[in-house]
Amino acid sequence: MRIEDRGSLQSPATATPRLPLTCRDLDPVPGPISRATLVxxxxxxxxxxxxxxxxxxxxGAPDSVESRVFRWAHARIGSLVExxxxxxxxVAAYRPDAAxxxxxxxxxxxxxxxxxxxxxxxARRLAGGGLVEIRAAVALSxxxxxxxxxxxxxxxxxxxxxASEGRFPAVLATVVELIGNPHADAxxxxxxxxxxxxxxxxxxxxxxxxxxxxxxxxxxxxxSS
Amino acid sequence: MTTRILVRPGCYxxxxxxxxxxxxxxALPGIQEAVAMMGTETNRRLLAxxxxxxxxxxxxxxxDMIVGLRGGPDTAVTAATAALDRLLSGSxxxxxxxxAPERPGTVSEALEARPAANLVSVAVxxxxxxFVAHRALDAARSVFLFSDNVPLADEVALKRRAAALGLLVxxxxxxxxxxxxxxxxxxxxxxxxxxxxxxxxGTGIQELCSLLxxxxxxxxxxxxxxxxxxxxxxxxxMTEAGLGLLANDPATRALLxxxxxxxxxxxERLHGLLATLGKPVAVRYLGEGRRGEVDGVLxxxxxxxxxxxxxxxVASTPAARGDLAFAAREAVAPVGAGGSRLVGLFGGGSLxxxxxxxxxxxxxATRVPEEKLAANAPLPPGNxxxxxxxxxxxxxxxxxxxxxxxxxxxxxxxxxxxxxxxLLLDLVLGDxxxxxxxxxxxxxxxxxxxxxxxxPLSVVASVCGTRRDPQGTARQEETLRRAGVxxxxxxxxxxxxxxxxxxxxxxxxxx
Numbered sequence: 001m002r003i004e005d006r007g008s009l010q011s012p013a014t015a016t017p018r019l020p021l022t023c024r025d026l027d028p029v030p031g032p033i034s035r036a037t038l039v040x041x042x043x044x045x046x047x048x049x050x051x052x053x054x055x056x057x058x059x060g061a062p063d064s065v066e067s068r069v070f071r072w073a074h075a076r077i078g079s080l081v082e083x084x085x086x087x088x089x090x091v092a093a094y095r096p097d098a099a100x101x102x103x104x105x106x107x108x109x110x111x112x113x114x115x116x117x118x119x120x121x122x123a124r125r126l127a128g129g130g131l132v133e134i135r136a137a138v139a140l141s142x143x144x145x146x147x148x149x150x151x152x153x154x155x156x157x158x159x160x161x162x163a164s165e166g167r168f169p170a171v172l173a174t175v176v177e178l179i180g181n182p183h184a185d186a187x188x189x190x191x192x193x194x195x196x197x198x199x200x201x202x203x204x205x206x207x208x209x210x211x212x213x214x215x216x217x218x219x220x221x222x223x224s225s
Numbered sequence: 226m227t228t229r230i231l232v233r234p235g236c237y238x239x240x241x242x243x244x245x246x247x248x249x250x251x252a253l254p255g256i257q258e259a260v261a262m263m264g265t266e267t268n269r270r271l272l273a274x275x276x277x278x279x280x281x282x283x284x285x286x287x288x289d290m291i292v293g294l295r296g297g298p299d300t301a302v303t304a305a306t307a308a309l310d311r312l313l314s315g316s317x318x319x320x321x322x323x324x325a326p327e328r329p330g331t332v333s334e335a336l337e338a339r340p341a342a343n344l345v346s347v348a349v350x351x352x353x354x355x356f357v358a359h360r361a362l363d364a365a366r367s368v369f370l371f372s373d374n375v376p377l378a379d380e381v382a383l384k385r386r387a388a389a390l391g392l393l394v395x396x397x398x399x400x401x402x403x404x405x406x407x408x409x410x411x412x413x414x415x416x417x418x419x420x421x422x423x424x425x426x427g428t429g430i431q432e433l434c435s436l437l438x439x440x441x442x443x444x445x446x447x448x449x450x451x452x453x454x455x456x457x458x459x460x461x462x463m464t465e466a467g468l469g470l471l472a473n474d475p476a477t478r479a480l481l482x483x484x485x486x487x488x489x490x491x492x493e494r495l496h497g498l499l500a501t502l503g504k505p506v507a508v509r510y511l512g513e514g515r516r517g518e519v520d521g522v523l524x525x526x527x528x529x530x531x532x533x534x535x536x537x538x539v540a541s542t543p544a545a546r547g548d549l550a551f552a553a554r555e556a557v558a559p560v561g562a563g564g565s566r567l568v569g570l571f572g573g574g575s576l577x578x579x580x581x582x583x584x585x586x587x588x589x590a591t592r593v594p595e596e597k598l599a600a601n602a603p604l605p606p607g608n609x610x611x612x613x614x615x616x617x618x619x620x621x622x623x624x625x626x627x628x629x630x631x632x633x634x635x636x637x638x639x640x641x642x643x644x645x646x647x648l649l650l651d652l653v654l655g656d657x658x659x660x661x662x663x664x665x666x667x668x669x670x671x672x673x674x675x676x677x678x679x680x681p682l683s684v685v686a687s688v689c690g691t692r693r694d695p696q697g698t699a700r701q702e703e704t705l706r707r708a709g710v711x712x713x714x715x716x717x718x719x720x721x722x723x724x725x726x727x728x729x730x731x732x733x734x735x736x
Binding site: 064066068069072100101102103104105106107110112150151152153155157200201 | 237238239240241243244247258260261262263265266267268271272274275277286287288293350351352353374
């Protein structure tokens, strides 16, 4: 190659390339988390329509691709939550549902991957608060680490890898740390939840869905028991 | 009802853009449903279940975009397909014919718009960078790869392929290059001249350009290689290629090589090459001491010494500033017992390394704090040298060469601490950098001084910039000087001045 003279060209605009979301470790859990606090927190945090659709499996035009994303995701989220709450310790038990979620849905980090990250963050948090078996939360993390790179987008794979090592998008971590914290006020949670929901085109709402699915699961399980 | 499914290989957009594409296509007449998703296996199964079938889809990968369209009549779907191409090229709103996209979405779009370009500049998120860079190599173009977070294996594969093709891959994590007078990334505006530079350190290259410019010597080309090029894994592939290009370039009469922490084996192998290039060569391995001349290759003890050696080999008269050992510097005014600690707050990582080396050589032990410094927490003990461009300080915000908020907060906090007597700073100018950094620094220094009352605070700053840089190097220096900041032309010289100040305070305290 010869370095040709192109003196008339302008310097390109430069932008520091970044991953879609900045990740960090979760703060340690200050103490046991009570179900009463979770009930209160569920009523405080605003739930956007997309998050609601993922939690209920209902949304989008009938028979549309969007409605299928909600249905597929909902079924798998429900199954994962059930396993986490039953204290399932076998990594293999989590794999089929996680594999069904990775790469699912729209976005540069597909919906299913965001949901897995949100769920894993909340599982770690609630494990620290004594509401989820720690080894079950670890099993889920192990599954995230092992999901094949070629089954989702590179950005999502990186996000899953971060999550499997306990680092989560900062906007999600803030919400997760406020949930179940009796010293946190409702306004902070509302604000942090709204900030998360506004993140990206879908990602914030999808991450929130993963986190809230587990909280809802804990609350429902206690109610029925 | 017509169903059509389209695959756009290697075409990815952020989620907001994908959503916008879906929405705008859905709003077209006759279109019942439009979805744009990445081609993951799960999405392909989902689309198949929803009736979007096509042979192309089976071969799609997660970095390909799949668009599904459902509607009728046939012509409406065909119109939506055409609209999709306009939307993706970013010219959906332009009337007239196809416009060259300002920010092309793919390498082929970029090369269609500028077919004569022989280099592709890539700044996409790390996980996608290797894919995009390979497309440039496919098209026989060299690559300036600004992206970081690129896996080492991808870097090695890219560089091996480039070397086999006789092309360059500058990066990943390449901040600076100047090719034939054109700056890429963060670059100073240099005169064209006889010195060629190869560097695995962005601010190292910039400091060399600045020092050469101050000596009135221009630069033929400065080839960045990316920070890991001299690691054992990469093996100096692009450093070798860059040196080879410059050795064969008739306009280059002397060579400079700068890198941080080279692998010993790679450095040894490179030495064999450097000694046989047939042109004068000076090397600065940042953080290492002076080794002197070995087989005709000068291993300099500072960037200043390397730059001066190159300048003196090409200049008809000796360089104007022959003060490499910093021996003849004017004595600095004693500062009074304002505290004996030194805190260095740098924007340039290589400049921080260079400063540490000079400080240590002058008997000032320094350390890099293990924990990230925080403006509202007490300073850890000892003399500190901090690279505020480190990942820990840049989470969620631009590099301190662009956004000085964090560094200014730390200047206020560290400067207010009465145990600190000397602040050591750098200012990096040039294209891409902050448009006017000195006033912000001066304001932070003034706030720190005000908080100390009568206890003096010495501040020494180096300015890395050329006469033609847009910020006006002379004006930046003047702003600093008027605020009582000692200004030096290089990080090494600033560190030497700071060391003298610390020693003078210590002597005063001892008395």
